[in-house]
């Protein structure tokens with residue numbers, strides 16, 4: 001591979017990353033905003049915002065996918081923890097907490 005080819009690959013790959021980033025961020029927003037619906041249901045059910053058992057289920061699924069794809073499980077777990085924290089924050093807005 002010469003420099004010209006390398007530059008082309010770099011630019012093309014960056015474009016691919018930009019497209020994926022946009023999709024990932026859209027999905028993160030969608031996932032977070034579902035907290036509003038969950039909060040309304042939990043208010044009727046008298047449930048707490050935080051559900052550790054459910055969070056562990058989510059974490060375990062994420063770890064399984066990380067292992068299957070040979071990517072860092074600890075990092076994926078951190079990402080999932082952030083996602084659930086964002087969802088909890090959305091719930092708190094609805095529940096006035």
Ligand SMILES: O=C(O)C(=O)C[C@]1(C(=O)O)C=C[C@@H](O)C=C1
Nearest residue numbers: 049050051054055083084087088
């Ligand atoms: O499923 C729920 O009970 C939620 O509140 C959603 C969610 C999540 O982000 O997936 C958020 C907080 C809970 O601790 C568990 C999971």
